[in-house]
Amino acid sequence: MRALSCPVPLLALAILLGGCGEVWNNPYPSQDGGGNILYSAFTERPKHLDPVQSYSEDEAEFNSQIYEPPLQYHYLKRPYELAPLTAEAVPRPRYEDAAEREVAADSPKAAFSVYEIRIRPGILYQPHPAFARDGEGRPRYQDISREELQGVHSLREFPHSGTRELTAEDYVYQIKRLAHPRLHSPVFGLMSEYIVGLKEFAGRLKQADAAQAAAGGHSAWLDLTQFPLDGAQAIDRYTYRIRIKGRYPQFAYWLAMNFFAPVPIEVDRFFAQPGMIEKNLTLDWYPVGTGPYMLTENNPNARMVLERNPNYRGEPYPAEGEPADAGAGLLADAGKRMPFVDKVVYSREREGIPYWNKFLQGYYDSSGISSDSFDQAVRLSVEGEAGVSPEMARKGIRLETSIGTATRYFAFNWLDPLVGGSQPDAAARERAKKLRQAISIALDWEEFISIFANGRGISAQGPIPPGIFGFKAGEAGINPVVYDWSNGAPRRKSIEVARRLLAEAGYPDGRDAASGLPLLLYLDTTDRGPGDKPRLDWYRKQFAKLSIQLEIRGTDYNRFQEKVRKGAAQMFAWGWNADYPDPENFLFLFHGPQSRARTQGENAANYANPEYDRLFHQVKHMENGPARQALIDRMMGILHEDAPWSFGFHPKDYGLLHGWVSNLKPNNMARNGLKYRRIDAALRERRRAEWNRPVLWPLGIVAVLLVASAAPAVWGWRQREQSRGCG
Amino acid sequence: MMPVVLWTDALVFLLLAAAVGAGFQVRRRAYLLASWRRVGESRAGMAALLVLLAFAAIGLLDSLHYRPRLADANGRPANGYSTEVRSALDALLRPLRNAAEKTYSAPLATHLYARETVEQPDGTQVRLFPRLKHGGAHLRDADAEWGGDVTWRVLRGLLIAVLAGLTFAFAAVHVAARRWGVRRAQAWRNIRRGETRLAWNAALLTAGLLLLVAGPAVSLAGGYHVLGTDKVGQDVLYLTLKSIRTGLVIGTLTTLAMLPFALALGIAAGYLGGWVDDVIQYIYTTLNSIPGVLLIAAAVLMVQVAIDTRPDWFATAAQRADARLLALCLILGVTSWTGLCRLLRAETLKLRELEYVQAAQAFGAPAARIMGRHILPNVMHIVLIAVVMDFSGLVLAEAVLSYIGIGVDPSTISFGTMINTARLELAREPVVWWSLVAAFTFMFVLVLAANLFADAVRDAFDPRLAGRRNAAAVRERP
């Protein structure tokens, strides 16, 4: 009986796998074998794919292949540099005074910056039902009824599709959508400070929407073209103009983000038809763009598939890069028409471990996608700073690293009476400063990088990571409060120095000198998962070096944010990923008026220093150059001395890739890297077969075991039946 | 030092006191004593009991908490206590606790498991496996001396274990001979052959085995990490021993928490009947029909929010983690009392018809009195069986819940949190297997012992109830 039950699955297994060729564990359909397909994964389903709402990296992974804002980052050059995408050239702003007369760039009278963007003609959208027209040239799916939508659950179920040329009006339409009353764009608040008339425009839209709702058209389409916006206007079919209040040279970087990608009015109108939203047919779910790929399968539970956009114009692969790029083979495809890969299959992989194991088996082409769990997956592998382990090198796996544009930090809340810096009493401020400096020395980020990031990072000397203007390498750039320069490298000051500072701060050996009570500090983190214990232990260990008692309060991300927003956290660990590669995007994290607790800004530590704020205003609008560098150096000096953060580290971008993947260079700013990628599908096929030979002896052993355990049973059965027969 | 009584500590000791009290009760009642004797007659039961006692001893040691006084600093007297809450077990295992390495090291290793760049005296850099700070630090030439040292330590441990075992056995035989009034050789023979009423041979054998494992382990732990170290270099043996308390607390306090509900409602429903019965049945059907995991998730999240938003309720992280542990026990209790409640109701329905209850009713005794005096004592065997049988299931449930992230606080060391991190380690190249193996072994032994003991208790007290719990187990398969 027992023997009988198990061979059935074994048999089924053998039959089933017989058909799959030599590998048994291929997670993809066998007919896809050898195809020019790139395999990747996503952890969480994207929440928003509408370019007005989407702001997270995992969403950009899809959107950036589909949508094309006017600008992009150069794929190979470092430091990061803007390059035109659909625009003819990177626009240079023109300046106007209050009376809208043009003035010189350095004129103090400049009140507006005007960006005039000219896009290339002849760019076509991907095929989409919203563009489909019937025999008489009328949109085919313009006024479909709820009944016609019955049973339709995806866009693929519309039989007809069409395309249209990209126009400047599409870009303007999208800028107007930033203010749409039914959408919430994360950058609306910021942009309404800059784009002329956007705030008032939003007010008008809100009224119009309310009027429409009162008239019964609750979710009916709101035709944004009926409402003019001063700050964004199409001049002709291929040119549009954006007017910005004051100077904001960083605005060009925003033009490389999907918030400024084109959205065709037909599509918006198509999705606004009644019944669409209930079927989840929305722009938030079905992106439409002019980019190299289009989303053809959107099943967030299992897989998302990008396929080559048949209408894509074929941008040439860049011909210049960093000096080392040619040697690394990154310029081999220079001038060739992109994209190179036909199809990209993203499988849902909820956890890092299966992703990592499949990567090792050759079923994913690269790893190192910047999401936490994949991060973890990469950490599982790579040893130390030297690169990949010998076993992996033998498999042809290589590691690409690149300077990141992010920083991880440990902040002291400036409003806190113990560690902060806003006490009324100067002596108390001085004590708190010494305390912060002592902790900054004690937190050994080098060790953190080596344990938790496998050495993929460099300890930070200030908020600005390398590769961004304002970063200073070498002895001149070190944080003199925490580091000494010795033997050509920064060395963290010894713990004795920290202890001395602590004593000067009034806490010799971690006790309050006055009361003798132990110093107790609180750390808020979002580390509360079962896997986060090592990190909590590490923090405790660091504070124990100073004999400071540390209480860690782990909360979920929501409540953590809430606490920081209220300024109720004493110390917390957080990070910042650059929106654009300009020092302003890091320096503003300390700008007093942008305090999180006071004004909901991004200055989460609520740091405030009048001198710093004054310098920030100067630096903000300057062009990169020695003058700007000099001011930034002064600001760094202030930050080093005040130590509102313990500057943690700048994580490196890295990717692990198999031998068959080429043209991959980690790039933290550009998310549209897929079009550059090339794979050697035949090599992949061979490697997969080689690495995944099924090991059959365990099946044999299981079979033998089953037979062996069945034997006494059969024997006993016989015995019994016989004995009964005899007796 | 300042003693700290965590909520779960208090309850654990309450439970201990109750158990001791119950022990005295048992001694006075012959029929109960007879049932317990039957447990003792089972060899598996005796062996399991001994193993459980060993675990319980560790758990109890780990339940005596205190905050150490801060050391005097530079002549200034310290008048403060550390915020770190330690237990007697921590104090006992201090060498293990303090012997932290930088990161992973294999069991009994002398070198770290990962290569590191090390600067040579001449300024050049090489990548090698650095020596551990504590594991095998007493060896001068680790490669050459390691084998000999380990063998010597194992032998020393075995020798001590054998000596201790023999002493223990001799003492046991001596006491037995005294009590039975026979000669020692005769007593020894009886025990060895199993010709005693209680299965003393199984108990002695188990004790011997435990000693044979513990002896070398203790001996090795003096110089090595017996089970290796984890990601931040903590000794895995220490972590495993600390996990035991969490498992025991969940296994015992959960049933303790649910007992009042189950008893009161079950008996009331069975005895009073009518609308009381209807209401109680409504409550437990409703609770039962909610998928258990979701109910637990909701409740655990709720408690977590309460704890998060009121940090001033708790002086130390340990107290906060303990509050969550207790909450988990209560929640598990709320979701699991329905089974026992139903059993008690059915039994009460039967008892209600018995003559002595009818007689009491005829005398006009109030219902509460009848339920308390006549029915309660007669359903206690069901309660006992439920308690021991639920234990192992709860220990297993803790691991699963912690794995999903709705179990104990991440700073609490438990089997679930260990397995969770161990799973990540299994994906490493080269693989880090020791945490998983350690958690597996300890958990397996604990649960196996609990299962065997539960079987013995059930057989001794009520063979008819066999298998009832497993009906529930089928439903909660992964």
Added chain:
Amino acid sequence: MLAYVIRRLLHAIPILVGVNLLTFTLFFVVNTPDDMARMQLGVKRVTPEAIEKWKAERGYDKPLLFNGNAEGAARLTRTIFFEKSAKLFVFDFGRADDGRDIGHEIRTRMGPSLAIALPTFLLGLFVTVSFALLLAFFRATYLDFWGVVLCVAMMSISSLFYIIGGQYLVSKVWHLVPISGYAGGLDAARFLLLPVLISVVAGIGSSTRWYRTIFLEEIGKDYVRTARAKGLAEAAVLFRHVLRNAMIPILTGVVVVIPLLFMGSLLVESFFGIPGLGSYTIDAINAQDFAVVRAMVFIGSVLYIVGLLLTDLSYTLVDPRVRLQ
């Protein structure tokens, strides 16, 4: 009989109301609408206005249970509880916090869940009942003893170890099946094989022991002795008499779980990346998506009640003496 079924279904209504009220309170204490909004709106640059807008759009801006501003019956109906819970009773689950249609999602995810749960259930039942019969046949021999020891040992291993160990050896080291994932159609078999086998093996210990006890109890009864006295072969006795009569206790445990198979299994689905209802539930818990969890709780309760009803009905099938009224 029909009247009985209807009466039982009517009884279910107060239970479902209770379930709803309970989960509603629990989850809203945990998760205020503000939290939900912040969770859904992402990380960077979330303003309080955006949160208010999100809440208003999804109807979370109303009072929880009682609306003092409204008139008459609207005081109770214009509340989050009524608007979000009442519709459940007609199986209209509405949309998840991320905007997806829950009903559609549940329908598409049911397939993968059943594809794992049903084979596991059937194969598990077959294997354990066979094994238990075998042990009952060899009762009081060494075979029986070691079989029971094996069962106890197997049930003392946490299911986590079965899954972790099985996945590690079979998929990672031996390359026999894909590590995780799912595909529709026949391809599914490759992905389902390991999870099904692991779930069956993990369940063998406790179920076998349970069935064995039932069989032994049955074997001890008089009619079995009579059958044996008639000279029937032991195998015939076991199959024809014992197995049939042990049906009632087996059914009590088994039938009630059949509807719950739809719910999928949390652990296996999340370990093997199967897009079923189990992983849907876990995702919803992690994302604190109240709408989904509420729907799943409701469905779970309905299925449980259906299971209880089916159990009663199945008694009449195996034992004609049982009458329902």
